[in-house]
Amino acid sequence: ERVGYALVGLGHLTLEEILPALSTCRKSKSVALVSGNPEKLQKVARQYGIKSENCFSYETYDQLKDNAEVQVIYIVLPNSMHAEFTIRGARAGKHILCEKPMANSVAECQAMIDACQQSNRKLMIAYRIQYEPYNRYVREQVQKQEFGKPKFVDAYNCQSSANPRHWRHIKALAGGGALPDIGLYCLNTTRFILGEEPVEVSAYVHSDPDNPLFREVEEVCTWQMKFPSGVIAQCATHYNVHEARQYRVMTERGGYELAQAYAYSGQKLTTSRADGAIVRQEQVSITPKNQFAMEMDVFSACILEDKVPYSGGEEGLQDQRIMEAIYQSARERRPIPLPIIEKKDAFR
Ligand code: NAD
The missing domain is CATH 3.40.50.720 (NAD(P)-binding Rossmann-like Domain)
Structure with missing residues (x-):
């Protein structure tokens, strides 16, 4: 059925x-x-x-x-x-x-x-990325601490757009610019991979004053998040950079680099691992799956089996809370502390 x-x-x-x-x-x-x-x-x-x-x-x-x-x-x-x-x-x-x-x-x-x-x-x-096999693999490996504890994340999601009349450039419809539209992937995926919630954010927002695309919404947003384990994430999003959508997770004894991390397809994962004095690099190959189909079938399974979806409303609310703190930090030019939230079910 x-x-x-x-x-x-x-x-x-x-x-x-x-x-x-x-x-x-x-x-x-x-x-x-x-x-x-x-x-x-x-x-x-x-x-x-x-x-x-x-x-x-x-x-x-x-x-x-x-x-x-x-x-x-x-x-x-x-x-x-x-x-x-x-x-x-x-x-x-x-x-x-x-x-x-x-x-x-x-x-x-x-x-x-x-x-x-x-x-x-x-x-x-x-949040289709939470159902995408490469991102799920990175999450599992990082949380199992395969290469030791994670220390740094750096995540970028950038694209260019050209139509100032599109709703994405009208604040009342879009809510903001690059941050809620595409920067959100860096934010949500970092939280998903680490399985913990940031306790502080510090941010910078900018728009070219001469570009009509950015009269209402921001062009650039970069931000840092500090996590309770000590991980620092460095994230950046831009509405005027040709496609750049990748992240790296750097750990005590190696790391993960996911190219096309937030794209609909075409993810490429490279891991590197310290083996004595040698660094061993490996391309990880996983059978790709359609993220939208996966996401909808997971939700349908939740309905058929009466389960709670794991990217539920609280997940969206938490991202919104963090995005509001990011804007506040940029406005007030200071780090903003976030309420402490325990993850109910970190590894799922
Ligand atoms: P779009 O502009 O292509 O489509 C928006 C639709 O809404 C149009 O059919 C439009 O006619 C309709 N609409 C109704 N009222 C409108 C109004 N007042 N102004 C403008 N359009 C109006 O946008 P989209 O790219 O399909 O994005 C739709 C939603 O999906 C957004 O929330 C966006 O963030 C999200 N999205 C998610 C992903 C993803 O990968 N998960 C990708 C793209 C978009």
């Missing part, structure tokens, strides 16, 4: 990644679509064999309540709309898979968690 998904928002991610991935899922299938554009809605519905009575607008969205075929609503809208559509979806009695970043403020994240709890529905944030 496959769990039925309604996709909300028919933009790039839905059309190019999520709908094709759903066709390959073992436990998930697309059964409904929600869009503000009626022509696109009909066209995509025909392409994926979705019944016309299962096509909704943002206004008729709440009628999903009466649709027994839909168990999950997957929210793939601009960031500022995540909270509203999650809350309305939970009230319609559906489980929610919500794209990253979870929302634009800690208050919105909390309201989303509360709404899902009140309706007794599950909430998962779509």
